[in-house]
Amino acid sequence: MDGPADKVLAEIEKQEALTRAFLADIRALGYHAFDAFSIDPETINSPIRDGNWAVTSYDLGFVRDYVAEGMIAICPALIEAGRSLTPFDYVSLLDSCRANPSARWQKRALKLFGIHQAWLVPLSSVRCLKGVTVYMRGRGAEKAQRFAETRHEVHLKATYFFEELQALSPRIPPEMARVLSRMGPLTKREAECLRWAAKGKTNWEIATILNVSENTVRFHFKNLLRRLNATSRAQAVALFRANPVADASDGEPPAAAH
Secondary structure (H helix, E strand, C coil): CCCHHHHHHHHHHHHHHHHHHHHHHHHHCCCCEEEEEEECHHHCCCCCCCCCEEEECCCHHHHHHHHHCCHHHHCHHHHHHCCCCCCEEHHHHHHCCCCCHHHHHHHHHHHHCCEEEEEEEECCCCCCEEEEEEEEECCCHHHHHHHHHCHHHHHHHHHHHHHHHHCCCCCCCHHHHHHHHCCCCCCHHHHHHHHHHHCCCCHHHHHHHHCCCHHHHHHHHHHHHHHHCCCCHHHHHHHHHHCCCCCCCCCCCCCCCC
16 A cells, blocks of 8 residues: 555656646647746745645746745736636736836846746636746747737646646645745845834835835735734834844845935
8 A cells, every 4th residue: 555655756746747748738839838826815925835836847946036035925917817817918917017026026037038928827716826827938920929829728728737736736846945944034125114114114215215116015014914913013113123123134224225
């Protein structure tokens, strides 16, 4: 009889085979890479919790800093995945959110790999944000036409792939889980927002100092309240004053940023 370790190994092998098959399918359609994800909004800042996972055809370590900086919580594609029912143009969405730090990070990454077109197939449930994104390299009229013509087929293949993948209960890869488990209670940006709030700055002033939008500052406060188990901004500030948060800057905010 197979033991627990044998069952886990069998599931990993099935997942790898499923991933290879889906990658072959989308490459036949002209796409280069993909990722599939499931994220519980209640634990969005604790990626190693059950229910949160990602399976990618690329090295997930590439997005380590993106995750560590808390960018997931302000990702416009995730927000759209939670309210859309049909595939949407992922790159065009990012282009429409240029003030969003998460969108800017993703656009830089896409440019690095020559990705100019991508479909995000939303498959969210009541509890979790879910979906599959497929990426196409290159640009030009022929690529654009191919991209538009394959939308329906991508939708079908991604839906079937996700259902089979989800049945295998995938998890965050061990190497990424180790990195995430070492993350501090707050991201660097959250710590910066809290530090400025403790100095009496408003959201607008913090947004100006950090060169981000007020909505981004609100997102950071929402996330840090959850991380600190605080019920209000005032309570979070009180906790900070009692036990100042350390972050990568290891010191006061720059004096010039007033």
